[in-house]
Amino acid sequence: MKLKEREKNADSPSIMTRMKTDRKPKMKNNTMPPFGALALLTVFCLVDGLPVSASAGNRVPVPIANHTLHMLLGITTDLSDTSDSSETEIETMESIAEKKEEMDEALIRVLEAKRWEEEEKFIDDDEKGGQILQEIRSSLFRFVCKICAWVLYKVFCKLMSKFFANPDQIALVQQAEKMGIPIVYLPLHRSHLDYLLITWCNWNFGLRLPHIASRGNLNLGGFGWLLRATGAFFIRRRVDPSDVGGRDALYRVVLHSYIEQLLKISLHIEFLLEGTRSRFGKALVPKHGLISNVVEAVQPNIIQDVYLVPVSYTYDNIAEGIFLNELMGIPKTRESFVGVIGEVWKEFRKSQPCGMVRMHYGRPIRLTELVPWVEEHETEVSNRALIRAIGYHAVHEAQSMMSIPSVSILSALLLNKYRDGAGRETLELDVEWLCERVLEAKREVMGWVSGVTSGEHLIEYALKFVKDAVKLDDDQIIPIRTRPQLLFLTYKRNALVPVFGFKAVIGKFQNFQEFYKGLW
Numbered sequence: 001m002k003l004k005e006r007e008k009n010a011d012s013p014s015i016m017t018r019m020k021t022d023r024k025p026k027m028k029n030n031t032m033p034p035f036g037a038l039a040l041l042t043v044f045c046l047v048d049g050l051p052v053s054a055s056a057g058n059r060v061p062v063p064i065a066n067h068t069l070h071m072l073l074g075i076t077t078d079l080s081d082t083s084d085s086s087e088t089e090i091e092t093m094e095s096i097a098e099k100k101e102e103m104d105e106a107l108i109r110v111l112e113a114k115r116w117e118e119e120e121k122f123i124d125d126d127e128k129g130g131q132i133l134q135e136i137r138s139s140l141f142r143f144v145c146k147i148c149a150w151v152l153y154k155v156f157c158k159l160m161s162k163f164f165a166n167p168d169q170i171a172l173v174q175q176a177e178k179m180g181i182p183i184v185y186l187p188l189h190r191s192h193l194d195y196l197l198i199t200w201c202n203w204n205f206g207l208r209l210p211h212i213a214s215r216g217n218l219n220l221g222g223f224g225w226l227l228r229a230t231g232a233f234f235i236r237r238r239v240d241p242s243d244v245g246g247r248d249a250l251y252r253v254v255l256h257s258y259i260e261q262l263l264k265i266s267l268h269i270e271f272l273l274e275g276t277r278s279r280f281g282k283a284l285v286p287k288h289g290l291i292s293n294v295v296e297a298v299q300p301n302i303i304q305d306v307y308l309v310p311v312s313y314t315y316d317n318i319a320e321g322i323f324l325n326e327l328m329g330i331p332k333t334r335e336s337f338v339g340v341i342g343e344v345w346k347e348f349r350k351s352q353p354c355g356m357v358r359m360h361y362g363r364p365i366r367l368t369e370l371v372p373w374v375e376e377h378e379t380e381v382s383n384r385a386l387i388r389a390i391g392y393h394a395v396h397e398a399q400s401m402m403s404i405p406s407v408s409i410l411s412a413l414l415l416n417k418y419r420d421g422a423g424r425e426t427l428e429l430d431v432e433w434l435c436e437r438v439l440e441a442k443r444e445v446m447g448w449v450s451g452v453t454s455g456e457h458l459i460e461y462a463l464k465f466v467k468d469a470v471k472l473d474d475d476q477i478i479p480i481r482t483r484p485q486l487l488f489l490t491y492k493r494n495a496l497v498p499v500f501g502f503k504a505v506i507g508k509f510q511n512f513q514e515f516y517k518g519l520w
């Protein structure tokens with residue numbers, strides 16, 4: 001791809017720098033989609049998976065405990081600050097260990113003093129509360145983060161040919177951070193690189209590091225410690241929302257309290273909205289449990305507001321591959337420390353396997369913009385539908401920012417138009433046509449500059465990422481029609497579904513009269 005040429009010629013504000021930018025950020029005033037309902041409908045049409053019930057339905061009300069986890073979080077407050085102030089001295093492991101007992105006691109005091117005075121069952125569980133807290137909590141270490149930022153830079157250089165981030169988008173987040181309101185990052189999930197990218201970008205652009213809600217399956221020995229030290233806090237995969245007096249209720253309360261206290265001292269949080277990596281390359285239905293924790297935490301005189309920032313990424317290729325085994329019915333093998341090292345090593349032996357990667361930060365939206373009624377509720381949010389709508393809105397925003405990788409353009413044509421293969425010249429013309437249609441839909445094709453890049457270049461570049469799924473015969477490009485190869489092309493093609501899916505649905509019903517008649 002003529003990337004240099006592209007960077008020179010393109011006048012789009014989305015042209016980015018590699019790893020670092022010194023361009024002056026310009027403010028961009030993105031607006032919320034005018035047709036919220038249509039957006040919601042689109043998401044419903046395009047996402048995979050089944051709705052997940054909100055886990056907050058039976059939540060035990062959580063009053064605010066002033067001294068709850070503050071002592072614990074006092075450590076993270078300093079360490080998550082990326083400024084070089086002397087107040088942000090690095091805490092040592094020893095001092096953390098010393099404070100552990102103190103923290104446990106603090107939590108127990110809270111349990112006894114405030115929350116569950118009428119719930120004898122809980123008071124018996126005090127120690128468990130402390131254990132749960134230890135199971136959840138992150139422990140950001142500025143020093144570890146510094147080392148990781150350097151290591152990640154090296155890793156990203158090895159994995160990616162280019163990394164793009166839009167300075168305008170970052171400027172908006174920086175401005176939001178200056179308001180002193182906590183930020184909740186709501187990224188889509190495609191790869192394990194996702195959360196590393198957000199953390200690294202935040203570090204690189206001087207934003208505070210978020211505390212990342214991670215699933216317990218990543219809490220692997222030393223690796224878990226490293227993740228905690230760079231901001232991860234671990235949550236259980238399954239919590240029974242109907243448990244009102246047992247262990248899960250206690251767990252929910254401690255988790256809620258933890259999230260609330262993070263927000264209360266203006267620390268940023270990150271939730272992977274879909275809860276799992278998408279196996280089909282399309283957005284999944286968002287989970288609502290963690291969002292409802294945030295919504296419930298925002299109350300008058302406690303936490304005035306939070307910023308929600310949808311985040312997404314575009315990868316030419318995701319580092320861990322496209323889950324072919326799982327798509328072929330082989331159950332996922334549980335993550336292990338050795339397994340992770342093995343995977344990383346395997347990827348390292350390839351040359352820049354991810355190709356170009358682009359990071360997208362959405363416009364920070366104030367929660368009170370979305371739910372003005374937040375000022376009215378006291379302890380429990382009753383309107384589940386609105387909490388769901390926030391999740392859908394964030395997924396829609398995150399998805400609509402994504403660029404289209406060139407490999408998706410080629411895959412779509414091979415899968416939907418040329419299953420028996422096509423000559424290069426024919427494909428080149430179609431590739432150019434499809435790229436222009438994507439631009440018309442106000443989306444970007446990574447590496448494509450209208451009137452500059454040619455179909456020939458785009459195909460040449462894209463072939464690097466689909467070489468195992470196609471056969472090259474003279475000047476013919478023929479998709480291999482076996483299941484894994486077709487699944488691969490489908491995954492890549494699916495990046496185009498949100499671009500054209502809505503139009504396709506409307507197109508289908510364009511002749512409404514005929515459709516209406518057909519119903520009767």
Ligand SMILES: O=P(O)(O)OC[C@H](O)CO
Nearest residue numbers: 192215217218275276277
């Ligand atoms: O469900 P998975 O395999 O996509 O795992 C997702 C991780 O737990 C969170 O990144």
